[in-house]
Amino acid sequence: MRLLVAWILAAGCAPAHPAFPSGWHIIDLTHVLAPDVPTFGGKSAISSKPLAKVDPDGLYLNEVTLLEHVGTHVDAPAHFVTGGASIDQVPVERLVLQAAVIDVTTAVASNADYALTADDVRRWEHRNGALTAHHLVLVRTGWGMRWSDAARYRNPDAQGTLHFPGVSADAARVLRDRGVPAIGIDTLSIDPGPSTTFDAHKTFLGGGGYQVENVANLDKLPETGAVIVVSPLPLAGGSGSPARVIAFVH
Amino acid sequence: MRLLVAWILAAGCAPAHPAFPSGWHIIDLTHVLAPDVPTFGGKSAISSKPLAKVDPDGLYLNEVTLLEHVGTHVDAPAHFVTGGASIDQVPVERLVLQAAVIDVTTAVASNADYALTADDVRRWEHRNGALTAHHLVLVRTGWGMRWSDAARYRNPDAQGTLHFPGVSADAARVLRDRGVPAIGIDTLSIDPGPSTTFDAHKTFLGGGGYQVENVANLDKLPETGAVIVVSPLPLAGGSGSPARVIAFVH
Numbered sequence: 001m002r003l004l005v006a007w008i009l010a011a012g013c014a015p016a017h018p019a020f021p022s023g024w025h026i027i028d029l030t031h032v033l034a035p036d037v038p039t040f041g042g043k044s045a046i047s048s049k050p051l052a053k054v055d056p057d058g059l060y061l062n063e064v065t066l067l068e069h070v071g072t073h074v075d076a077p078a079h080f081v082t083g084g085a086s087i088d089q090v091p092v093e094r095l096v097l098q099a100a101v102i103d104v105t106t107a108v109a110s111n112a113d114y115a116l117t118a119d120d121v122r123r124w125e126h127r128n129g130a131l132t133a134h135h136l137v138l139v140r141t142g143w144g145m146r147w148s149d150a151a152r153y154r155n156p157d158a159q160g161t162l163h164f165p166g167v168s169a170d171a172a173r174v175l176r177d178r179g180v181p182a183i184g185i186d187t188l189s190i191d192p193g194p195s196t197t198f199d200a201h202k203t204f205l206g207g208g209g210y211q212v213e214n215v216a217n218l219d220k221l222p223e224t225g226a227v228i229v230v231s232p233l234p235l236a237g238g239s240g241s242p243a244r245v246i247a248f249v250h
Numbered sequence: 251m252r253l254l255v256a257w258i259l260a261a262g263c264a265p266a267h268p269a270f271p272s273g274w275h276i277i278d279l280t281h282v283l284a285p286d287v288p289t290f291g292g293k294s295a296i297s298s299k300p301l302a303k304v305d306p307d308g309l310y311l312n313e314v315t316l317l318e319h320v321g322t323h324v325d326a327p328a329h330f331v332t333g334g335a336s337i338d339q340v341p342v343e344r345l346v347l348q349a350a351v352i353d354v355t356t357a358v359a360s361n362a363d364y365a366l367t368a369d370d371v372r373r374w375e376h377r378n379g380a381l382t383a384h385h386l387v388l389v390r391t392g393w394g395m396r397w398s399d400a401a402r403y404r405n406p407d408a409q410g411t412l413h414f415p416g417v418s419a420d421a422a423r424v425l426r427d428r429g430v431p432a433i434g435i436d437t438l439s440i441d442p443g444p445s446t447t448f449d450a451h452k453t454f455l456g457g458g459g460y461q462v463e464n465v466a467n468l469d470k471l472p473e474t475g476a477v478i479v480v481s482p483l484p485l486a487g488g489s490g491s492p493a494r495v496i497a498f499v500h
Contacts, residue, residue, distance in 0.1 A: 231481030
């Protein structure tokens with residue numbers, strides 16, 4: 001992990017200077033947290049109660065109530081695994097990773113329930129090299145474009161079954177076996193909408209990995225080369241947490 | 251800002267390679283968020299209600315209620331300024347900064363209410379160069395060592411007045427005038443404990459800056475050279491937010 005950090009922060013060879021060639025920029029992969037953001041269950045999962053206002057109280061302050069899995073958020077292993085790491089126990093070194101963006105937007109265009117396959121993973125590796133313990137695999141489904149319309153993002157059918165893309169148990173197993181610490185996706189869940197058994201969750205969290213759901217702006221990332229800092233709150237004993245997720249892109 | 255990012259992420263001159271010389275590491279500047287963490291008001295400011303457990307529900311999930319200013323957190327300008335930016339409006343580019351650590355532990359040892367002076371700031375600049383729009387000024391008071399003992403961290407006297415170190419209005423003005431985007435401190439507030447007028451808050455937030463309070467592990471940072479990623483949740487309209495704060499240190 002230190003090698004990755006050394007690579008990210010190679011300041012010694014390029015000191016700060018106004019004349020240094022630009023080209024890197026920051027992309028926020030986080031959706032704004034508001035009461036009307038789409039949720040898995042369909043009910044609002046965050047609310048805010050004003051406790052004071054600048055006029056007349058001199059300062060402005062709210063109390064916020066939220067589900068640990070609202071908005072752009074991290075699932076800790078404990079979310080599905082008894083005895084698994086809670087969100088405050090995920091080592092900070094595992095929160096800084098290289099992005100490996102796997103694009104499945106074409107497959108999703110003809111199948112809203114598409115689940116990333118093990119072959120999709122292998123094709124990415126054939127082009128870009130093996131996935132490692134330094135990678136955050138980001139599954140780009142194109143679903144993020146629907147975020148502002150909760151009904152289209154949840155996409156329930158007449159029976160109430162949700163339809164959105166995810167990750168197959170097979171692919172989760174391959175990623176787990178590569179030692180990949182984290183999977184991210186631009187939908188409500190790494191299991192596709194109709195899943196009732198959550199096999200990808202169980203497989204990947206069961207291996208000690210963590211997940212990032214409702215990731216924003218995946219359309220703005222290159223297939224490789226971005227560095228991601230995933231920043232959940234260290235909630236003591238938490239099953240997960242809303243997170244700020246920031247990408248550094250060349 | 252892009253120049254700073256280019257400097258942070260100078261990957262082009264030092265590509266990822268197992269043989270790359272190590273030396274950079276990550277330090278978590280965030281306290282774990284638990285119901286018993288010290289608070290300004292003295293009452294618990296975060297609580298968690300279990301909604302489901304792996305046994306028997308198949309998954310583990312909590313609802314969390316918190317004050318926007320609990321634990322390691324960011325104050326947005328809106329916290330004290332009508333019409334100031336709310337926490338979701340702080341540009342992501344301002345969340346990645348170079349650390350400028352100003353140590354006042356010696357002065358604090360003989361005065362718990364010590365407030366960083368404008369001269370302290372100028373002495374740091376004399377040694378290290380001018381503060382800029384790329385700096386996060388981190389005031390190291392030594393108070394972070396008291397975090398695990400809320401009574402010592404709040405340090406109230408017999409009348410209930412709190413005693414802990416902070417930043418003077420003069421110093422806040424100098425930092426604001428340098429264009430410094432953010433001040434962090436290892437105490438409950440950038441105004442010293444006995445303040446009732448919050449002059450440093452009004453001065454610095456009034457200039458459009460933000461503040462990071464209850465920063466952890468400041469004793470582990472060098473005076474210069476660390477890069478900090480400050481990650482508040484983008485709470486819509488929020489006055490602030492608990493934040494993950496991560497340092498990259500050589």
